Amino acid sequence: MSIDKKVVDYSVYLVTDSSLVPESSSLVRQVEEAIRGGATIVQLREKEAETRDFIEIGKKIHELTRKAGIPLIINDRLDVVLALDAEGIHVGQDDMDIPTIRKHLGPEKIIGVSVSNIEEARQARVDDVDYVGIGAVFGTQTKNLKKSPMGTGGVSEILMVLNDDEEEEQSASGETNGNKLARRIQSVAIGGINQSNAESVIKESFSAHDHLDGVAVVSCIIGAEDAFKATKQLKETVVEALDIMKSRTIRELLAATTYMVAAVAETSPFVHHMTNTVVTNFSANMTITVGASPAMSECVEEFDDFAKIPNSSLLINMGTATFEGLARFQAGMKAYYKQNRRVVLDPVGAGASQHRKNVLQQLLELGGFAVIKGNEGEITAAAGVEGAKVRGVDSVGSESIEKRFEIVEKLASTTGSVVLMTGEEDVLVHHDKKNTRKLLFRNGHEYLSKITGSGCVLGSLVTAFSACFEDAFLATGAALLLYTIASERAVETGRVHGPGSFVPALIDQIYQISQESQNRDSSWISRAKVYPY
Ligand SMILES: Cc1ncc(COP(=O)(O)OP(=O)(O)O)c(N)n1
Numbered sequence: 001m002s003i004d005k006k007v008v009d010y011s012v013y014l015v016t017d018s019s020l021v022p023e024s025s026s027l028v029r030q031v032e033e034a035i036r037g038g039a040t041i042v043q044l045r046e047k048e049a050e051t052r053d054f055i056e057i058g059k060k061i062h063e064l065t066r067k068a069g070i071p072l073i074i075n076d077r078l079d080v081v082l083a084l085d086a087e088g089i090h091v092g093q094d095d096m097d098i099p100t101i102r103k104h105l106g107p108e109k110i111i112g113v114s115v116s117n118i119e120e121a122r123q124a125r126v127d128d129v130d131y132v133g134i135g136a137v138f139g140t141q142t143k144n145l146k147k148s149p150m151g152t153g154g155v156s157e158i159l160m161v162l163n164d165d166e167e168e169e170q171s172a173s174g175e176t177n178g179n180k181l182a183r184r185i186q187s188v189a190i191g192g193i194n195q196s197n198a199e200s201v202i203k204e205s206f207s208a209h210d211h212l213d214g215v216a217v218v219s220c221i222i223g224a225e226d227a228f229k230a231t232k233q234l235k236e237t238v239v240e241a242l243d244i245m246k247s248r249t250i251r252e253l254l255a256a257t258t259y260m261v262a263a264v265a266e267t268s269p270f271v272h273h274m275t276n277t278v279v280t281n282f283s284a285n286m287t288i289t290v291g292a293s294p295a296m297s298e299c300v301e302e303f304d305d306f307a308k309i310p311n312s313s314l315l316i317n318m319g320t321a322t323f324e325g326l327a328r329f330q331a332g333m334k335a336y337y338k339q340n341r342r343v344v345l346d347p348v349g350a351g352a353s354q355h356r357k358n359v360l361q362q363l364l365e366l367g368g369f370a371v372i373k374g375n376e377g378e379i380t381a382a383a384g385v386e387g388a389k390v391r392g393v394d395s396v397g398s399e400s401i402e403k404r405f406e407i408v409e410k411l412a413s414t415t416g417s418v419v420l421m422t423g424e425e426d427v428l429v430h431h432d433k434k435n436t437r438k439l440l441f442r443n444g445h446e447y448l449s450k451i452t453g454s455g456c457v458l459g460s461l462v463t464a465f466s467a468c469f470e471d472a473f474l475a476t477g478a479a480l481l482l483y484t485i486a487s488e489r490a491v492e493t494g495r496v497h498g499p500g501s502f503v504p505a506l507i508d509q510i511y512q513i514s515q516e517s518q519n520r521d522s523s524w525i526s527r528a529k530v531y532p533y
């Protein structure tokens with residue numbers, strides 16, 4: 001059975017090294033177990049083997065890979081590829097050049113090349129390679145590295161140019177035959193990757209328009225006492241992380257988030273709160289913590305002046321809405337819309353009483369909200385779906401994820417707003433003329449549900465972020481990630497003993513992440529648990 005190189009799965013790329021095989025096993029057995037555990041492609045890389053031994057072991061391993069329907073790639077040796085009729089070759093920068101290899105192997109064989117910088121990645125695009133091995137990402141005992149490890153930041157930089165169509169067009173002056181990339185060059189990261197860091201390697205190594213297709217590993221499988229278990233564990237991690245990173249919306253969000261967190265601090269948007277009396281202090285503190293500038297005002301006479309402040313935005317929080325309050329909300333909205341500013345609605349307690357339903361109805365009729373955020377009961381009430389499960393201002397319901405998306409989508413499509421439904425899992429949806437974006441978020445700590453105002457202060461962050469960025473969907477997602485990841489980190493500091501000590505630790509962590517982001521350290525974002533829906 002021949003293998004179609006267009007559909008090869010690079011997710012768990014096993015590279016061999018017989019010097020690492022445990023005494024109790026053999027290379028063939030390790031490879032067999034790895035394939036059973038889920039390896040999707042195997043490279044025979046035997047640096048010390050004589051040609052005849054290389055071919056002998058290659059035959060045995062090729063039998064295994066053929067049976068499993070996965071490709072066997074040979075490291076460096078064109079003669080061995082030909083002798084075995086293996087599916088492809090992997091070469092380094094100092095090995096035989098790609099055009100010569102392609103001439104000998106023909107178009108159907110897989111050719112992979114190692115790249116460690118942007119220039120080599122650009123050359124890989126010019127050459128007719130099928131995949132690149134990007135590395136070394138981290139230090140490794142398996143190979144003497146000539147260059148320092150590039151880290152996941154280095155991998156991201158390479159992914160920025162590897163499959164960039166615009167670059168292709170610009171550099172099409174001859175070398176590329178002017179071809180737009182008909183095919184994506186696949187990519188794996190290599191060097192020091194194992195079961196415990198594979199997830200963060202994949203999640204940290206992406207650009208807005210490209211992602212890794214897998215990880216290549218040697219010692220964590222070949223050197224494992226139980227190669228089956230080692231591979232199975234790696235595969236589960238890798239598959240889940242790849243699924244996430246294949247979503248363009250997620251990559252755009254993750255790529256933008258650190259930048260947005262830094263930009264909010266650097267541009268200091270003005271966030272006008274018309275909010276409830278319970279949370280004013282907490283909201284003001286949180287707004288300052290991200291570097292934005294809060295104002296709490298219900299004074300209609302100053303709305304026009306506030307709305308004229310550059311980068312200003314308005315948060316309408318219905319928490320303690322009175323009938324007179326409704327008129328002020330409407331005046332605020334009009335003042336901000338007149339200046340083309342963003343208004344965010346937090347329909348706190350919507351559905352709890354007929355009065356709140358009336359207030360909400362009238363606000364929605366005026367409409368134009370960039371973002372509507374609320375808990376399940378609030379969003380359900382705002383969507384006009386019967387059966388919002390609320391007690392006072394708290395949501396006590398928990399519909400299935402499908403149902404929650406259905407409700408959020410309904411509100412998003414009737415209002416045109418970005419809609420965020422918070423809860424143990426957060427649901428974010430936006431419909432616009434071009435597409436519908438839907439994401440599910442699973443970050444956060446349960447203490448968020450044990451303090452008052454946690455939803456309200458998220459509203460402050462969402463308003464600050466959407467003041468600064470055109471794309472209110474990404475802005476809301478970024479604010480949510482900042483808030484929920486900070487809540488997890490707060491508890492991990494060891495200084496939190498309950499909801500009381502949680503609040504200051506949460507504020508500290510939001511500040512800390514903002515500082516990290518301003519220092520262009522985006523490693524915190526690899527904790528994001530965000531999924532396409
Ligand atoms: C998948 C993959 N990526 C990179 C390498 C390294 O290849 P190379 O640079 O040729 O170094 P050696 O493997 O020859 O030590 C690889 N083998 N596989």
Ligand SMILES: Cc1ncsc1CCOP(=O)(O)O
Nearest residue numbers: 136140142191192217218219
């Ligand atoms: C072949 C190779 N090329 C770059 S790093 C490396 C070795 C990776 O081995 P390990 O997965 O054991 O770190």
